[in-house]
Amino acid sequence: MQTTIVRNSLLSPEGVQKLLKLPRNDLVYVSLLEILTKFEDIKKFASEIHTEIHLIKPILKILGFTYESKPKYFDNHIKGPDAALFLDESVRDRTSSLWGTPEYYANTLGVLLLKRFGRKLDEGISGFFLEFENGIPLYQLFYFLKNTKTPWGILTNGKHWVLMKKPISHETRIFWIDLEEAVQTNDREALHLFCNIFSLEGLSKTLGQLFENERGSMITRLQEKRASLRSSTSGFRKKTDIYPRIIGGLSDIFRNDVFTSTREYLAERDVWIQERKLPPDRLDDFNIAGISTFLLSKKGGTPAIDLENVFLKARPDDRTKDSLLSLKILDMTPGFGNLSIELIECLAYLSFILPYREKNTFTAQWEDEKSLKRYILENILYGIERSHISFDILHHALKNRYDYDSGNFKFGNPLIGMSLADIARHARKKDQTGLFAKGRQEVLNDIREMYREYFSLSDKIKENLMIKEELSQTLNTYCNRLKDILDLITATYFIKTIDDRKIQESLSMLDCETTAWNSLVSRDYFMQAKSLAKQAGFFHL
Template identity: 50%
Template sequence: MHTSITRNTLMSPSGIDRLLSLPQEHEIYSSFLDILLKFQDIKKFASEIHTEIHLIKPILKILGYTYESKPKFFDENIKNPDVALFADEQEKSRVSQLWGTKEYFSSAIGLLQLKRYGRSLDKGISGFYLEFENKIPIYQLFYILKNVKTPWGVLTNGRSWILLKKPYAYEKRLIEIDIEKALIDGDEETLHLFFNIFSLNSLKNVLPEIIESERKELINILIEKKASCRSSISGIKKKAEIYPKLIDTYRAFFPSERFDITESFLNEKGVKIEEHTHDAPTNINKYNTMDIFNYLFIKRGYEYKLNIEEIFLNNNATRLTKENLFRLKVLDMTPNLGSLSSQIIEGLSYLSFVLPYHERNTFVAEWEDEHSLKRFIIQNIMFGIERSHLMFDILTHIFQTRFDSGAPHYRLGNPLIGMSIKDILYYYDEKDQLGLFNKSPRDLINEIKEMYKLYFSLSDKIKEDVEIKKDMDMRLNTYKERIKDVMDVITASHFAKIIDSKKIRDLIFSLDSDALTWEHIRKKNWFLEAKEIANKNGFFHLEINFPFLLHNAFDYIFVQPTLSYIWEDEIPAVEATTAYIKRGMTYLKQEGKMIICFERIWDALIEELNKSKKYIYEIKENYIVVRRKLDKLFT
């Protein structure tokens, strides 16, 4: 990436090279430098008005625009855009009669928001009378573009310039360039690139042509790669044989990526990945990783467009505040490559901009920074269960690229195979004889629940609380591993006859035994067989992996029941949907929603949902919202 480009999710490196190869306009670049040099004398104390008059508007003229200052926005609660950009004076005059309407903005080629020189464009600041002005600038522009048909938006503080493409959903396709670097380094190439990104001709012709050309080129590459990929795994059923071939396909696009979880699985199977040399292609933007491998590795590769406002606000934003939003817990039961999770993260970031604080003058710095905001959402709101080692690894790559974050609450496992901790109590008789010093399993489980309740109430920012949590960690982890072993053995008993009810009872009564007893148990053949079955089938016990569920539940659960990977058999839609509902609803709040996404909604599925006495459903464009019936809720 060119050194002056600080962010780029709009085009590939080869697209940037095409811009750089365009004819040089040395006189124009000299004019840019003159404007920048003159502004250096006042930049330290320049207000927003100074920046606009002495820097932004002179540059806009050189870029070829006719512009209108402070065009009236149709939503009175929103500050007017600073500038509307037009192709010529004739077009500007033609639409002047539409002033203050959506049609006016539809006729503009771009809208510009400007800030005082050097102000951060991805962080909000407090102190403005208008609440809109306190918020993250990139979301100010994003909000306006989302509500008009203007194809482009420009955000600038005079030094950094961001070009933002009108969003399809909640994604940000943008490119950001630092033009002061040209002045500092004496680099005319930066100004050449700036002109060929932000000029009138670029927004009207050059950029649309490059973006469309790259799209067509990528489609051709993917069609060919999809055929060879599927051919390479044809007739193979074992994941240990399939994964190495798909890793090689992935590295044809991104050669340097590692697959820690997948490679660990393959090492257990005694499979070594052959290293092939691949040159990183220059016509691929890493931001497109999800779309590329959604097409290559998922059978249907259908993209669901979620209406985040409709799902989370329920058409009544007045009830919600930022604080409400950031207390939510959301589970993605089929995250695959993050096609839903990414929309939810981006969508919640956008809702954070839309929603007010509970108290008017509140300002939480972590929530008013575009990057820390998304990390906060991932680390506090989002949870996921992915069944494939390979897809889990790619998902973490995507999160790192898009959000500069790992996926701390995403786990590997099969969300449909597992049990609840309360079900342990059905596998023993409380009248059975306990050991002399053993606690009742019921009492022990209740004690562990209370320990977790205390654990989650403690702060990570108070020194005394941190010390208490550290002391609790070892004991909680010991009990968590033992309970997980018990649940694995119970679940495995449905797969293997060697595990009888007496073994299960003895194991349950051993929960509070010493470490030596457990060391002995874990060496027994029946136990080893049970754990092998658990690993092979991806047993997943939600309360063990997400202990907050011992005292809480999810507000929203998202699932794609029919999602299948190219190495898997097709999944029957009705059976899969009912299985996900049965499993997921156990961990959903009484007033919570399950969002079930479909490529199309089958009549047989509707018939099955109509039979339910517990749930009601609502059909949307490509998803169904399932909730508990109100009479059940009131009961």
């Protein structure tokens, strides 16, 4: 069943197990097999209409739905869904008079969005220009659910079936199954889940009861856990006293390897924590940031922010995909990742609804849900976190959700550090340089010009790529040296033996050979400054 369940952010592991224990209906499995076997002969050349007539509609009947094809959407600029799903015939008859209005969708159980057989459901397709129906199908369905009162949405290309719950904010809560593979491999567990999740009974009753029961039991468990954690850490002030108690209290939720930086911090201070030998309880990893916030945050949650309004007002004269995805965002207090995740999800959704600056543009990386979110993590979002526990959980949450651990979220204290402007202030001081040596300000200007050149070069030209690679190595060297100097400047506020003369000397050696620089940073005062920077978490801009 592992390969047939493509993605699941809707159901917890316990919820899946409960569904598997429900009574099975072998007649439904046989009917599904017959439909898919008949469709096998035409699937290679099947259009969207062929898929709808010969595959989707027969399956909807097996699942028990009453449906209405091609309902009109109340926004004339957007093509409506392919089908509206109802509880029964009486509801459909009563609702038909509301055709083309928001009230029509408020009376539906769900909507169905259909794509041709085999089309990728998490990627857009290029055309003369990107219309709504050419965008990422997952976000097409997300748009319908977000802007209507219908509680469920189904997206399918015949082979893959995706169930999406109406979003509360911008998170895509989905259950994605490869139905064709489940039938071909006779995966009865996957077929059983499909029938219990995608059926009329599933959407109208089973899933609602499952969520409510899980919510009640989860709240009780987490309230007890939070009370236990607060009791065990009450009265302590030092991290070396608090961290071991938190890790021990969370050992039934998190694996031993989650708290890497926290354990390193404690080990440096000769504090050791016994590792739990039993595996942690199965928990909904998709919600790990929210669960951690509830357990460890004093407020137990994060304040609601209208991110759409914030982003759309940021550049009112240039509301385009290009403008949005050129932003740089620094999260000064990412905590356990709640806001960071919401930022990623909101940016991804807004990039879908916003047009390109030029109509004939198509950027493949931005039209693939997975690569789009990775792009946001790599190029837009940055963070600095001062708590080791929060830092470890943040990276764990991002890795679980996006299968990618961004290096842009670093450990440090956002309240202690310097900016490049502080270096410029020191560099402007007049001092006699060597006969052939560059002045300090001249070196900084050269670095600035290198950055301009680096970002002006295209990745699509082979010769430019070679130049960029060389520049990247040089710039990385300068960046590391500038960071060392910023650490030294910041350390002057804590260590009296570091004076302005030492700062001037380090600036004068900014473009020296590697051996000379290594000799400089190995001096006692520089080592002391670097040690303090690591301990206090200096953060520089």
